[in-house]
Amino acid sequence: MGKSDSLGQFEQLVLAAVKKIENAYAVPIQAMVEQVYGKRVRFASVYTALDRLEEKGYVTSREADPTPLRGHQPKRLYTITSGGDGALRDSYDTAGRFRELFGANPWESGTQTKKSTI
Amino acid sequence: MGIRNTNKEKHDLTLGRRISAAAKRLLPADRRSDVGGDVQETSKASQPAELILSVLKMWWNKMWRSFCPPLAILYGSPPHEVKKQRARDTFKSLDRATVLFILAYGALTYLNVLLLPEESPLQFPLTAGPLPIMCIAIRFHWKSWGSAGISDSVYMDDDEKYGKELDHWIAILWDGSFSPAQAMLRSALEAISVMLMYLIPVYVTVQFSAAQRASAEVTWSGVLMRYAFAALLTFLFVHVRKTNRIAGGIFQLERNALKPLSTPLNA
Secondary structure, three states: OOHHHOOOHHHHHHHHHHHHOOOEOHHHHHHHHHHHHOOOOOHHHHHHHHHHHHHOOOEEEEEOOOEHHHOOEOOEEEEEOHHHHHHHHHHHHHHHHHHHHHOOOHHHHHHHHHHHHO | OHHHHHHHHHHHHHHHHHHHHHHHHHOOHHHHHHOOOOHHHOOHHHOHHHHHHHHHHHHHHHHHHHHOHHHHOOOOOOOHHHHHHHHHHHHHHHHHHHHHHHHHHHHHHHHHHOOOOOOOOOHHHHHHOHHHHHHHHHHOOOOOOOOOOOOOOOOOOHHHHHHHHHHHHHHHHOOOOOOHHHHHHHHHHHHHHHHHHHHHHHHHHHHHHOOOOOOOOOOHHHHHHHHHHHHHHHHHHHHHHHHHHHHHHHHHHHHHHOOOOOOOOOO
C-alpha cells in the first residue's frame, strides 16, 4: 500500500503484541503495549489502533466461543495477516538500520563526551 | 467515620457500576466482544472512565468509516462474499462522489460569476475556465469517466470477475507510476482550481471594503455563503482525493490476496 499506510509507532507496538501473543485480545494486548511503551496506555487507543490495523488488512479478527470465565461473553481474537507481518518486518528492518547508523546507544556516549569535556 | 466511609465506598461502587453498565450499552454492537477481560483478570477495560473513552473512540471511528467507505471493506474481517460486495459498493460510491463533486463545483462557479457585473470582462473566462481545470485535476486520480463495469460472461466465475473488476478499479484509481512532470502539473492544476473557487468572493470582498459595490444584487450574506460553500468543497476535494488513494491501496491488497487469474481451477 502507499506511503500513508506505513505503520505508526503505536501501531507497530500493537501489531507486535498481536504477533507475539497467542489468541490475542484487547486486554493482554494493552498490557504488553503498556509494558513495552513504559507509559500508561488507554484501552480506547488500543481499540482504535486495532480498528486501523484491521482496516488496512494487517490483522483479522474473529469472535471466540463464549466461556464461563467471561460471563459467557465471547472474546474478539486478533491474528496478524501476511500483509501485517510484512509491514512489521519492514519496520523492524528500518529500526535495525537506524540502530546501525547510530551505534548501540549514541546518547550514552554523548553524555560521556559531555562529562569528559567538563 | 468507618460507617460513613463504607457508605461512600458503596455509593461510589454503585455509581461506577451504573456508569459502566450505561457505557457498555452504548458500545457499538460489533465491538462489545472487544471490551473487558476474563473474570480473573480484573481488567482496567471495564472501569467507567476507560469505558466512556472507549465508547467515544469507537463511535468516532465508526463515523469516520462511514465517511470514508474504503476503510469499511476489510473492517470486521468479513467473509469473502461480503468483502466483494463492500468493494463493489465502495467503487460505486466513489464514482458517484466524483460526479457529484464536479456538479457542485460547477454550481459554485455559476454562483460566483453571479457576483460579477454583467459587463465585466472576467465573466466569460471565470465561467468557462474553472470547470475544465478541475476536471483535468480530478482526472489525475480518477482516470475514467463513468464506472464502466465488467460485463457478465458465462465463462467467468465470480472470483474471476472480481479480479478483473479490481484490476479495472486499480487502473482508474492508482496506476502506481510517478512522473515528476505530471506531479508538478497536477499540483499546479489542483492549486489553481482551488484558488478559482475563492477568486471572485475575494475580489468582491475587496471591492466591498473599498466601498465599491460590484453589483446591486451582491450582499454580504451572499458572499459569506459562497466562502462557506468554497471551504466545504475544498475539504471535500482533499477528502475525495485521499479516499481514492486509500481505496486504490485496499483494492491492490485484495488483488494480491486473490489467486492470479491464470491459475488453473484445480490448482
